Amino acid sequence: MNDTPAPGSATAVATRPVAPRQLDWLRTELADWTSQGIISEDQATRISTRVATRYPAEHHAxxxxxxxxxxxxxxxxxxxxxxxxxxxxxxxxxxxxxxxxxxxxxxxxxxxxxxxxxxxxxxxxxxxxxxxxxxxxxxxxxxxxxxxxxxxxxxxxxxxxxxxxxxxxxxxxxxxxxxxxxxxxxxxxxxxxxxAPNGLTVVMLMGAGAVLAAALAVLHDRWIEAFAWTWRTVAGGMALLALFVAAIPDVGSDGISWSTWLVVALVLAGVATLAAALVRPGARILEPLGAVVVLVAATLIGLWTTGTDTSDIDAADWAHAAISVLAYVVLAVGLVALGTLRDHPPLTWMAMIGLVGFTTFQSFAVFAPIVTGAWLFVVLGTVFLGTGFLFDRARRELASALEPGSDAGPGSRPTSPKGTER
Structure with a gap:
């Protein structure tokens, strides 16, 4: 908030800049309420004056x-x-x-x-x-x-x-x-x-990075919102990349190459999660805990080696690909839910783009040798339709839950960071 003096007043009035479209919406609602007799002309004028004083239009350019x-x-x-x-x-x-x-x-x-x-x-x-x-x-x-x-x-x-x-x-x-x-x-x-250059090391670092960034995002909520926004974006990107790399066939064939710095990374992620649980108790701790689940799932998928011969795909290859896709869909839907709940559109876009790229990669890398030609696109389209249904269903459920009068608690949708640099 910025402390600026109100027009015609000697005292300072706390203000909060809002987007012009929000002001336009409020003016439309005031006119509608007045026409329906819900509020009087005098009340509408007083509300408009108060809004103009407390909520100046914010132009990001x-x-x-x-x-x-x-x-x-x-x-x-x-x-x-x-x-x-x-x-x-x-x-x-x-x-x-x-x-x-x-x-x-x-x-x-x-x-x-x-x-x-x-x-x-x-x-x-x-x-x-x-x-x-x-x-x-x-x-x-x-x-x-x-x-x-x-x-x-x-x-x-x-x-x-x-x-x-x-x-x-x-x-x-x-x-x-x-x-x-x-x-x-x-x-x-x-x-x-x-x-220790190693494929599974990359997977674990991405997963641990997602945990650390998610915990830092929770710690920064209601403290430095712009920083929280960035950490949350990093966490979502790291989680998507961790599962993507883990699903590459035979990425973990060399096993885990432990090193001092890999242990340090995992410890830092754990300490940050513990700090988030102590400082921000409640539902927010689900963010870093969800990232921990992604870390474990990505590591296990990476350790599950099925071979790289695309001309000889057996049941294990099918199971590996199917479970990888399922895990990625669950993560993508979870990020869409988080993006809606936290009013964080980049998470939603990253989830959708990542899912399209991941499913396409899996389809051509694993399923293409068996399901060829037009049928591959039919299968791929079916997967996208099913995923789209899940996305839309999750969006509708969240939108309904966040309606006024629902069980969603106050402050569950913090605003996005301001676009200014100070």
Whole structure:
């Protein structure tokens, strides 16, 4: 909420920006209630005045050219700084290179916060903060280069992620947070695979990542909504990818290659889930627990090896594919339900797109040698029709449950994060 003085009043009135379409809907309803005699003209006027004071229209300008160019420019400059480090800046000594990059990073870091404190344009603040987040990576890689540390080591990406996430949480800034999440997810896979590259390791890392991200989303609910929104999106994507990779025939033929970092990843996921259960007791804990089920299911499916010879498909291959598809359908329907409950459309879209891709992959990889030609498309279409029915049924049930007067508790549908960068 923003504290802004109400028109004609000396006291500050808490406001909450809302989408223009919501205001239009409310005005239409007020006119309808007035015409039906439910409320009087005077009451309608008072309500309209109150709404105008408390709920100003919020214009995101999602595709504003200025915002696009600012963020693209910041991204290009930030990547350019890292590229300069990679090019080694041969004309400067190692100390001069480091000091130059560090000075630029500090200028962006301090400049972004100064602009934010002066309430500068949100896209401008976001662009400068993005430069600071990318500049942090340039500083880390330049320092490593000066210390003769190989630039491809995963720990450098991990340090970059820690630095940008720290910046994001101190300032509640979205752009550094997105950079931190991106580099953090990259490190999440790079570090364990650095020690033990293995197909089932990838599956377990995706599953554990889904658990960790889901738990963090729950912990951020009603605290930093924009961060919760991002963590929830990461959790859904990781869960879908975990089951997708696990269903690839013979992906787990080498078994589980345990390493210190894989154990650390699983422990972090477990600790985050426990913290979510203690801090946010109630139905929300079902999110990380559902991700735990996905982790276990993906690991078991990955361990179930049936061979890769598509010319000799037996009952075990059919059972493996059928159970994989069933598990994926259940996950997709669960994500649709969660997306509806949390007012999180990306989860719904990811679930639908992922299910289409997964079912198509399974059909052509496993069923195609047996069900060929037009019949393959008939079978595939039948699966999609059945899945569509489940999706529609889940949507209708949730919509009915979330109607006023239903058992859905208050606050069950938090709003999506604001599109501004501060």
């Amino acid at each position: 999602r595709l504003g050219m200025g915002r696009v160019f600012l963020y693209l420019g910041a991204a290009f400059v930030g990547v350019g700084l890292i590229w300069l480090v990679a090019a080694n800046l041969d004309d400067l000594s190692p100390l001069a290179r480091f000091l130059t990059i560090a000075a630029l990073w500090l200028a962006f870091l301090v400049g972004g916060e100064v602009l934010a404190s002066r309430r500068a344009s949100a896209p401008v603040v976001g662009a400068v903060r993005l430069l600071a987040a990318l500049g942090a990576g340039a500083v880390i890689f330049q320092a490593a280069q000066s210390l003769q540390v190989p630039a491809y080591e995963p720990r450098l990406v991990g340090l970059w992620a820690v630095g940008t996430l720290l910046h994001a949480y101190v300032t509640r800034a979205v752009m550094p947070f997105l950079v931190g999440v991106g580099t953090g997810v990259t490190w999440w896979f790079m570090q364990p695979l650095w020690d």
